[in-house]
Amino acid sequence: MNYKELFSESIGTLLLNKMRTGLAMLGIVIGIGSVIALLSIGEASTKSITAQIQALGANILTVSPGAQRSGLVRGAQGGGTTLTYDDAKALSSDKTLTALKTVLPVYNARSQVVYQDANTNTQIYGVTPEYLGARNIKVATGGNFSENDLNANTNVAIIGPTVLTDLWGESATATGAIGQMIRIGALNFNVIGVTEVKGGSGMSNQDDMIYIPLTTAQKKLYGVKYLSSIIVETTGESVMTQAMNQIGYTLLERHHIKDTTKADFQIRNQQDMLNTVSSVTGTLTSLLSGVAAISLLVGGIGIMNIMLVTVTERTREIGLRKALGAKDKLIITQFLMEAVILTFVGGLIGIVVGIILAYIYATSTSGLFVVSLSAVFLAFAVSTIIGIIFGWYPARKAASLQPIEALRYE
Amino acid sequence: MKTKGEKSIIEIKNICKVYKVGEVETIALDKVSFSIAKGEYVAIMGPSGSGKSTLMHILGGLDQPTTGIYKLDGQNVEAMTGDELAEIRNKKIGFVFQAYNLLARTSSLKNVMLPMRYGDVPVTECKERAIKYLTLVGLQDRIYHLTNQLSGGQQQRVAIARALSMNPAMILADEPTGNIASAQAEEIMDIFAKLNKEGHTIVMITHESDIAEHAKRIITIRDGRLISDKRSGK
Numbered sequence: 001m002n003y004k005e006l007f008s009e010s011i012g013t014l015l016l017n018k019m020r021t022g023l024a025m026l027g028i029v030i031g032i033g034s035v036i037a038l039l040s041i042g043e044a045s046t047k048s049i050t051a052q053i054q055a056l057g058a059n060i061l062t063v064s065p066g067a068q069r070s071g072l073v074r075g076a077q078g079g080g081t082t083l084t085y086d087d088a089k090a091l092s093s094d095k096t097l098t099a100l101k102t103v104l105p106v107y108n109a110r111s112q113v114v115y116q117d118a119n120t121n122t123q124i125y126g127v128t129p130e131y132l133g134a135r136n137i138k139v140a141t142g143g144n145f146s147e148n149d150l151n152a153n154t155n156v157a158i159i160g161p162t163v164l165t166d167l168w169g170e171s172a173t174a175t176g177a178i179g180q181m182i183r184i185g186a187l188n189f190n191v192i193g194v195t196e197v198k199g200g201s202g203m204s205n206q207d208d209m210i211y212i213p214l215t216t217a218q219k220k221l222y223g224v225k226y227l228s229s230i231i232v233e234t235t236g237e238s239v240m241t242q243a244m245n246q247i248g249y250t251l252l253e254r255h256h257i258k259d260t261t262k263a264d265f266q267i268r269n270q271q272d273m274l275n276t277v278s279s280v281t282g283t284l285t286s287l288l289s290g291v292a293a294i295s296l297l298v299g300g301i302g303i304m305n306i307m308l309v310t311v312t313e314r315t316r317e318i319g320l321r322k323a324l325g326a327k328d329k330l331i332i333t334q335f336l337m338e339a340v341i342l343t344f345v346g347g348l349i350g351i352v353v354g355i356i357l358a359y360i361y362a363t364s365t366s367g368l369f370v371v372s373l374s375a376v377f378l379a380f381a382v383s384t385i386i387g388i389i390f391g392w393y394p395a396r397k398a399a400s401l402q403p404i405e406a407l408r409y410e
Numbered sequence: 411m412k413t414k415g416e417k418s419i420i421e422i423k424n425i426c427k428v429y430k431v432g433e434v435e436t437i438a439l440d441k442v443s444f445s446i447a448k449g450e451y452v453a454i455m456g457p458s459g460s461g462k463s464t465l466m467h468i469l470g471g472l473d474q475p476t477t478g479i480y481k482l483d484g485q486n487v488e489a490m491t492g493d494e495l496a497e498i499r500n501k502k503i504g505f506v507f508q509a510y511n512l513l514a515r516t517s518s519l520k521n522v523m524l525p526m527r528y529g530d531v532p533v534t535e536c537k538e539r540a541i542k543y544l545t546l547v548g549l550q551d552r553i554y555h556l557t558n559q560l561s562g563g564q565q566q567r568v569a570i571a572r573a574l575s576m577n578p579a580m581i582l583a584d585e586p587t588g589n590i591a592s593a594q595a596e597e598i599m600d601i602f603a604k605l606n607k608e609g610h611t612i613v614m615i616t617h618e619s620d621i622a623e624h625a626k627r628i629i630t631i632r633d634g635r636l637i638s639d640k641r642s643g644k
Contacts, residue, residue: 005533016515050497316478317513317514321528322496324500324505324510324524324528324572325471325496325501325504325525326491327528404467407507
């Protein structure tokens with residue numbers, strides 16, 4: 001008897017009891033489905049975050065407040081209040097800091113934004129006039145604010161196209177929004193510009209932002225004296241280390257800190273941030289894989305349970321097959337094949353379900369849709385291996401039945 | 411006893427079978443010896459508990475004797491391993507069980523093909539032979555019927571076709587008419603008679619004397635011992 005015949009016989013047997021077959025498969029479907037969905041979503045968010053970091057440019061340094069790593073404990077990022085506008089001014093005005101090209105102080109926070117009866121919640125960026133140009137963000141309609149707006153703390157805002165459609169509706173035109181008043185938090189702002197569509201996704205979608213003068217944000221809107229970060233553009237990639245040193249020593253001196261390990265800020269380049277992201281997503285992925293592995297284990301035990309019931313139920317049939325000349329190996333192969341078909345088909349359905357879930361997640365969050373190919377291959381391998389492992393014991397049990405005992409069985 | 415030119419299919423010598431349940435030993439067969447020649451039609455009779463089922467299991471290679479020698483078609487069976495026995499059952503013995511023991515919800519054709527597929531007969535030949543034997547037992551218009559669509563007598567005829575399919579050294583029938591209405595039982599007996607006339611060796615286990623009468627030789631067992639071995643004049 002060849003494998004093809006055993007295969008079609010196994011399929012026939014499984015189809016005889018569709019309900020049971022379906023339920024046995026369900027455990028594997030859920031297990032594999034969640035692995036595929038979680039790994040795909042994880043891979044997609046890693047990709048989009050990586051793309052955003054790379055979009056910053058290789059010659060960009062980010063100075064953020066907060067404690068340096070002290071022992072095993074690291075202070076929360078962005079939680080610090082140690083960077084000030086004066087620090088940024090000191091960096092940009094010092095002509096001896098030759099490696100620095102542009103210094104961009106930023107204060108950002110989320111706020112509720114209202115226009116008439118429409119409202120949205122978005123990122124408010126308090127920046128200097130150079131910011132948009134330096135970050136390659138073009139104002140498509142209207143114009144940028146000026147140094148005077150910065151000095152006078154005026155209430156002017158440049159909005160992203162997503163904010164425009166959120167507040168004015170899908171059919172809104174940028175020109176219609178110019179000169180209108182929107183309310184950010186408790187203050188009214190005059191819309192003076194709309195940025196061009198850049199696309200993007202995730203937490204820092206560049207289209208879903210509002211830019212206002214830094215001083216207005218700090219003094220009037222949020223009432224803070226510190227910055228979220230200082231973004232520094234260097235004169236080139238070759239001077240990154242030099243630039244980090246220049247920024248570091250200037251700020252240490254200004255903050256009166258002598259011991260570099262006790263610095264109250266961090267300077268990071270693109271590579272540092274990529275490393276952070278990959279270590280975070282790596283941890284998340286291994287956690288999720290652990291959870292998925294547990295659900296697969298449960299699914300596998302379900303398969304084993306069903307196969308054991310099947311063996312008991314088909315004792316007479318097994319006895320007959322042995323009486324007619326089926327050897328132990330053939331009986332094992334038959335039952336093992338049934339188990340593997342269950343898990344393999346379950347895995348197949350699980351892969352489809354997982355991909356659909358990942359797709360639904362991607363479209364509902366307007367994020368990236370990525371199918372993790374490695375996860376798909378892993379799923380195929382794992383579901384087959386589960387079938388073999390959890391099918392082995394029942395198959396062994398079937399083969400070891402004595403033909404007379406099995407024929408007598410009622 | 412073996413006569414000249416007559417080939418023994420079955421030769422058993424001093425077969426004993428002892429079951430041990432805890433401390434208690436039950437002797438199911440006590441030094442049974444006989445031989446059956448090719449082409450014989452033998453009924454093994456005995457009341458329930460006489461040991462005839464145990465004898466049938468040993469003859470069928472489904473169980474091993476505790477002591478004694480069993481030669482089937484020239485091969486010593488008593489010391490074979492599980493897989494060797496499986497091969498013997500497949501090639502040398504055609505089983506007909508009381509409860510038919512067909513695969514449920516499977517066609518007659520597939521049921522008859524099963525032992526041939528276990529014996530690695532090529533599929534096309536399997537199919538030809540299965541149709542031939544189903545025709546022989548009068549089921550040519552039930553080839554693709556599923557087992558649950560057949561009557562008891564028809565199911566038993568499928569089982570006989572299956573038993574014939576590997577062209578075995580003997581057909582071993584265990585109470586073949588036990589579950590069948592008497593009219594259909596006669597049909598089954600007619601088929602056995604016809605097969606025997608064609609040269610098949612048939613060994614039938616039964617407790618009904620009217621069924622045993624169909625055979626040409628009746629071996630009677632009681633309390634694990636052979637008590638009579640008669641040949642009828644037929």
